[in-house]
Amino acid sequence: MDVRTVRINASKSYDVTIGKGLLSECGGILHSALGVCHAAVVTDSTVEKLYLAEVQKSLAGAGFAVSSFAFPAGERSKNMAVLSDLLEFLAENQLTRTDCVVALGGGVVGDLAGFAAGCYLRGIKYAQIPTTLLAAVDSSVGGKTAIDLRAGKNLAGLFLQPSAVICDTNCMNTLPEGGFACGVAEAIKTGILEGEELFTLLENGRARENIAEIIARCVTFKGKVVEQDEFENGARKTLNLGHTVGHAVEKCSGYSIPHGQAVAIGTAVIARSAASYGCCDAESARRIIKVLEVNGLPTHTDFSAIALADAALHDKKRAGNSITLVMPRRIGECTLETVPIEELLPIIEAGLEG
Ligand SMILES: NC(=O)c1ccc[n+]([C@@H]2O[C@H](COP(=O)([O-])OP(=O)(O)OC[C@H]3O[C@@H](n4cnc5c(N)ncnc54)[C@H](O)[C@@H]3O)[C@@H](O)[C@H]2O)c1
Ligand SMILES: [Zn+2]
Structure with a gap:
């Protein structure tokens, strides 16, 4: 399989792994990057139907405990109410500081999940699995996270580099x-x-x-x-x-x-x-x-x-x-x-x- 790895050396160093069919390998890759823990997979209603099962299976197969949270697809969900529900979800599922969030989706999922990871328990680790081209080429890398406020876009957020980015180029095939x-x-x-x-x-x-x-x-x-x-x-x-x-x-x-x-x-x-x-x-x-x-x-x-x-x-x-x-x-x-x-x-x- 043709897999490319790009190393990012920011305040935290991490690999961006790019290749076909990587969703089914994500458990192994995240195991190497994070060790085994409880992974809370955050996704949206569209990506949930397309790719959540495959990711859950791969994570469980690598030994992760897995829970998942899906919100309605679209920019309008990148708000305080969904962030609040997500933080409550992480607490209800008893994620600890050694656990992680996995953002499975486009830029909206990545921005929201990254922000939640950055403020839950004052910051836990997260990984990005971008499923849109926009998230793959841009938003999944670099550690900017945000939600929109009524006054404008991305007005609340924080910088937090992911621990790993896994980009399965097959996901691009289902994009309109x-x-x-x-x-x-x-x-x-x-x-x-x-x-x-x-x-x-x-x-x-x-x-x-x-x-x-x-x-x-x-x-x-x-x-x-x-x-x-x-x-x-x-x-x-x-x-x-x-x-x-x-x-x-x-x-x-x-x-x-x-x-x-x-x-x-x-x-x-x-x-x-x-x-x-x-x-x-x-x-x-x-x-x-x-x-x-x-x-x-x-x-x-x-x-x-x-x-x-x-x-x-x-x-x-x-x-x-x-x-x-x-x-x-x-x-x-x-x-x-x-x-x-x-x-x-x-x-x-x-x-x-x-
Ligand atoms: N943090 C950053 O550095 C950064 C950089 C650029 C953009 N952004 C943010 O990213 C967001 C835009 O990202 P986006 O365009 O990925 O939007 P998005 O996450 O809303 O995804 C667009 C649509 O595609 C659907 N989708 C996702 N993956 C799919 C797939 N594989 N097949 C079919 N449908 C799929 C989603 O459900 C959604 O309806 C904006 O909120 C923007 O502010 C952040
Ligand atoms: Zn942009």
């Missing part, structure tokens, strides 16, 4: 095209930051054919950034490329536009804007819009620049009277630009045109 494309949006973001090798892998619009390679490259790149700046004081902020406007699109849509599609729109807007300001060369901006389109992602929005700027200025990335934006310059080079908040509106306006 739209859901798969959402993950490609984060991979494109990473490609713009990383450079030609990853970016050109995505330009043919056939990401499914190179899925393990794309995931491994994204995880390797993200790992390097997280190793440099785990708590996002500098370099890690570049991973927010496309996210200032992306989060604004999500918020304006009442979270009905999925994260990956919103990031695609945000990436297109900032690329057009950077080109119009002469910060990004026109050819790179053209390639960025094109790669989003060939992968079935949106590059325009009907929300007005005013509505988007207003939503973005309530985002947590604002610091006082300025906001830091990630500006693409060319494929493989993006810079952080801190601008006064009143400049955000014309920057977004420039990105909505064209």
Whole structure:
């Protein structure tokens, strides 16, 4: 079996294991990473039906005591009420500090389960088993966890690195095209930051054919950034490329536009804007819009620049009277630009045109 392992050396070191059919091996892999304990598998209502039984079987076979918690699928579950139910579930099942949480699902499951693991008993270990492409290429690695508050996305959370990440690429086969494309949006973001090798892998619009390679490259790149700046004081902020406007699109849509599609729109807007300001060369901006389109992602929005700027200025990335934006310059080079908040509106306006 073709299995790739990427080692992440953050405040905690852990392996990301990528390959076909790894769900049935997860018990053995987690046994090596964590030792035998009580594993609370957290999942959502969709993934529960698809993959929970296989994971439970593998964990039990490796000697784990297993319990499971499933919540309704979707971003709207990434909230305080579900977090509270999950914490009560961990307590009712008497998990101790030597036990662990296993997040089986997409970014919503990973963010919620990671947050619960980080605050239950002041922190227990957790592992990530990403089942969406978005979670595989991005959210399962790096240790950011969060829930949404009424005031906005990801407003409560903590940093906690997982003890292991297991990515079974077969899980991607059950993703609907739209859901798969959402993950490609984060991979494109990473490609713009990383450079030609990853970016050109995505330009043919056939990401499914190179899925393990794309995931491994994204995880390797993200790992390097997280190793440099785990708590996002500098370099890690570049991973927010496309996210200032992306989060604004999500918020304006009442979270009905999925994260990956919103990031695609945000990436297109900032690329057009950077080109119009002469910060990004026109050819790179053209390639960025094109790669989003060939992968079935949106590059325009009907929300007005005013509505988007207003939503973005309530985002947590604002610091006082300025906001830091990630500006693409060319494929493989993006810079952080801190601008006064009143400049955000014309920057977004420039990105909505064209
Ligand atoms: N922590 C981080 O660093 C980080 C990074 C990027 C995004 N995020 C967060 O991730 C979330 C988005 O993640 P997502 O797009 O994975 O959303 P998600 O977890 O809601 O998954 C999307 C949908 O796909 C379903 N699904 C999951 N796996 C499936 C499979 N294998 N086959 C069929 N259906 C499947 C889910 O049930 C859900 O309905 C957002 O909340 C975002 O804020 C976090
Ligand atoms: Zn994202």
